[in-house]
Amino acid sequence: MTSNSNAVKNNLILGLILSVGFLLRVCGISFRSFFADEVFVVRAIQNPFSCLFAIDAPHGPLPFYILHFWSKVFGLSEFWMRMPSVIFGVLTCYLIYKITVELTDKRTGLIAAAIAALSPFLILYDQTARWYSLFMLASTSSVYFFMSYMKTNRIYPLLMFSISTLALLHTESIALFIILFEVLTAVFYFKKWTSKLTATFSVLSLLCVPWALALASSFHRVTPGNFAERGVAGGVLYKLGYLFYSFTVGQTISPFDLYVSLPAAGLFLILALFGLIKIWQKNRPTAIFLVLFSAATMAQVFTQVNLPHYMMHAAIPLIILISIGINEIRPVTFKGLAIAAILIIYGYSLNNLYTGQQYNRMEFMDDWREVALYVRDISDKEDLIIHSNDSFAYYNKDRKNTALYGNDLQGSKDTVIEYFKTRPSGKVVLVYSPLSGLFVRDQNTGQSLKEWLEKNYSSVKKRSFSKDSYYISKRAYVKRSFPEFRISVSSYSKKRTR
Numbered sequence: 001m002t003s004n005s006n007a008v009k010n011n012l013i014l015g016l017i018l019s020v021g022f023l024l025r026v027c028g029i030s031f032r033s034f035f036a037d038e039v040f041v042v043r044a045i046q047n048p049f050s051c052l053f054a055i056d057a058p059h060g061p062l063p064f065y066i067l068h069f070w071s072k073v074f075g076l077s078e079f080w081m082r083m084p085s086v087i088f089g090v091l092t093c094y095l096i097y098k099i100t101v102e103l104t105d106k107r108t109g110l111i112a113a114a115i116a117a118l119s120p121f122l123i124l125y126d127q128t129a130r131w132y133s134l135f136m137l138a139s140t141s142s143v144y145f146f147m148s149y150m151k152t153n154r155i156y157p158l159l160m161f162s163i164s165t166l167a168l169l170h171t172e173s174i175a176l177f178i179i180l181f182e183v184l185t186a187v188f189y190f191k192k193w194t195s196k197l198t199a200t201f202s203v204l205s206l207l208c209v210p211w212a213l214a215l216a217s218s219f220h221r222v223t224p225g226n227f228a229e230r231g232v233a234g235g236v237l238y239k240l241g242y243l244f245y246s247f248t249v250g251q252t253i254s255p256f257d258l259y260v261s262l263p264a265a266g267l268f269l270i271l272a273l274f275g276l277i278k279i280w281q282k283n284r285p286t287a288i289f290l291v292l293f294s295a296a297t298m299a300q301v302f303t304q305v306n307l308p309h310y311m312m313h314a315a316i317p318l319i320i321l322i323s324i325g326i327n328e329i330r331p332v333t334f335k336g337l338a339i340a341a342i343l344i345i346y347g348y349s350l351n352n353l354y355t356g357q358q359y360n361r362m363e364f365m366d367d368w369r370e371v372a373l374y375v376r377d378i379s380d381k382e383d384l385i386i387h388s389n390d391s392f393a394y395y396n397k398d399r400k401n402t403a404l405y406g407n408d409l410q411g412s413k414d415t416v417i418e419y420f421k422t423r424p425s426g427k428v429v430l431v432y433s434p435l436s437g438l439f440v441r442d443q444n445t446g447q448s449l450k451e452w453l454e455k456n457y458s459s460v461k462k463r464s465f466s467k468d469s470y471y472i473s474k475r476a477y478v479k480r481s482f483p484e485f486r487i488s489v490s491s492y493s494k495k496r497t498r
Contacts, residue, residue, distance in 0.1 A: 010106050014097060014113060021117030022457040025086040025126045028354050030079040033368040038129045039394045042081060045071055054214035060170040062209070063131040081129040087131035089126030093117045095140035100320050101288045102147055104279070104327075112323035115342075119319075120250030120349035121222070125309050131171055132309050138168035139178050139313040143293075146182050149197075162200050169208050172307055173215055178313055181296035191287045231304030239301045244269070244310035247315040248322070249345060249358040252352035256473040264345045271338065272318060274323030293317040327333060362435065362486060365379050366466045371431065371487060372396040378461050378491055379429050384419045386412060387431035388446060404429075409445050413452060420457075420494045427460060429454065433487045450490065457492035464488045 017334060034042060044055050044067040066084060074080035095381040097113035104412045116122060124131040141164035168175040186193050233240050248268035255261050280287040297314035300306055326342075329335040356365040372395035375385060384403040387393065396402065405412040416428055430453060432446045464485035466470035468474070474482040 010110070013110055014094075016094055017110065017113045017117050018090055020085065021123075022090045024118065024123050024350065025089050026083075027123070029082045029086065029127045030077065030154060031354075032078070032127075032356075032364060034078060034081075034129065034364070034391055035363045036390045037365065038081070038391045041067065041129050042076055042394070046076075053210075055319075058173040058215050059131055060172055062167055062170040063134050066134070067129065078129075080250075082127055085126050085128055085130070085133035086343060088137040091121060092133070092137045092140050095137070095144050096108055096316060096319060099140065099144050099147065099316070100323060102144070102151075103289060103320065104283075108320075108323050108327045108446070111326050112319050115319050115323060118343075118346045119247075119315075120252055120346060120353055121246055121248075121308065121315070122312070123350070124251055124353060125312065132312060135168070135175075136312045138164055138171055139175070140316060142168050142178055143182070143316070146185070150186065150192070153194065153196075158196060158200060162204060163169045165204055166207060171205070172310075174300060176312060177300050180299070180424070181293055184292045185289060185297055188292060189285060199225050232306050236301065239306055240298065243298075243301065243308055243311060243314065244318070246360070247318055250349040250353075251308070252358050253349045254343075254358040254470050254473070256470060256477055257358060260348060265336070267341055267345070268322060271325035272321045273325075274328065274463075275321040275323070278328040278398070278494045279321070279324050290317045292319060295465075323333070362466070362468055366391065366433070366486060368392050368395045369490060371465055373462060373490060374397075374465075375429055375431065378489075379427060382423060383427040383429055383491075384416070385431065386415070386449070389431065389433045392431055392433070405449050407444055407445050409448050409452075413448050416453070416457075424494050427491050427493050428457065429489065429491045431487070432490050435483070435486050450488075453492050454471070454489070456493050460491040460493050462488065462490045 040056070041064070044052065045064055047055065047067070049068060052068060053061045055061070055064060057180040067081065070084055071081070074083070093113050093116040096116045097109045101109035122136070125136075135489060142161060145157045145161035145164055148154075149161055165179070167177075168178060186197065232242055234242075245261070245265050249261060253260055253264065276287065276290070279290065283352070292316065294317045296319070297311065300311050300314070326335065326338055329338055332435045359365050368389070368391040371392060374398070375392075375396060379385065381399065382401060385396065385399055386405050387396075387402065388405050403412065403415050419426065419428065430450060431444075432450055434446055464487065466486035467484060468482060471484050472483040
């Protein structure tokens with residue numbers, strides 16, 4: 001009876017944790033407008049199914065397939081486009097629980113599930129219409145069923161491992177780091193390699209041949225020195241520190257918010273190291289498993305595909321180690337204090353998430369719906385709109401008279417001159433957003449175009465959007481231009497001559 005009541009209690013707690021995780025992920029998913037990467041996805045999935053296979057190599061086709069059919073049923077709103085990521089995120093929390101239980105015990109598993117469910121980092125990316133959550137789910141699923149097969153040698157977990165890994169490989173090419181971990185685990189942790197496993201990897205390789213051929217032309221992007229638009233610069237220790245900070249504290253507490261960031265990061269570091277020491281003393285094979293998991297997934301840091309949301313799978317062993325650290329704290333009073341401190345940190349970070357404060361990736365909080373509405377209010381249909389942002393284009397899609405300023409300054413000037421020749425009573429509206437877009441590469445052109453318009457035409461209206469309250473501290477620590485307002489809208493009319 002006691003065993004059954006404990007199982008019921010455990011399941012109730014797990015259900016509560018997953019329910020809270022679901023609510024936190026659903027909360028506010030329709031508040032933010034689509035950022036540039038999401039706009040690309042929403043546009044891409046409207047293509048015929050046959051066009052989706054290599055529409056965004058090296059990113060796999062599976063997320064596009066899922067959202068393609070999902071959109072046929074639920075439409076293209078921000079809420080419904082992000083809902084699959086919410087579902088994938090909650091399932092990932094459950095699988096992290098299952099992996100942790102396999103390695104340790106149910107109490108540590110519940111702690112790991114709670115950390116994953118409450119994690120501001122995971123919640124942030126579980127609220128995007130991108131591949132991140134699916135990649136995390138497929139990673140955890142592949143690892144869990146791989147462990148199950150290696151322990152039981154049964155067909156069902158091997159089949160589920162095959163399905164999970166096939167999904168993983170068709171979600172992201174960086175899945176190879178998970179495959180690396182599983183191979184290392186088979187050799188050094190389980191110390192066996194079966195003929196069924198050889199056959200499974202052979203079949204998976206054959207099934208991935210079409211995708212591998214489509215990927216070949218873009219695979220160089222994961223090598224050092226490339227993919228600079230998204231890679232984290234700096235030394236290895238800096239990159240690892242940035243990953244650790246993102247995975248634990250989240251990306252909605254600025255690293256420059258030192259009174260919060262330093263104590264928070266320090267607490268998580270102590271818990272992770274304490275967890276590693278304790279598991280090494282009590283269960284060395286499990287410690288080796290987690291070290292291999294960390295080492296294989298963290299190897300990705302040596303490529304330029306090393307932003308935290310490209311390395312979400314590396315957060316799994318870290319979550320488990322922190323959970324072990326929490327569970328091993330004695331006495332209970334200290335454990336309670338550690339849990340309370342984590343809840344305060346997460347609460348602060350989640351408050352920033354829902355209120356649009358301190359985002360590391362500020363493009364998440366740029367309200368392009370508001371910008372598009374403002375442009376519509378201050379302009380006529382025949383006015384010329386000049387911009388360089390995909391998100392603005394998406395929300396401004398009913399306006400036909402638009403132009404991109406791109407990198408061609410003279411071309412943009414010629415467009416304005418020709419426009420005023422044909423419509424001398426019209427207006428030109430410039431939407432300038434140097435730090436918000438798929439690739440930040442048009443800053444100089446936009447600034448020069450803005451200065452040229454100010455000099456040669458009459459300014460009608462100006463308004464700024466997306467204030468960054470931490471722009472001064474960012475300038476102090478990072479050698480880069482951080483404007484107070486990330487977006488400005490200016491309208492101009494032709495100057496009257498006497």
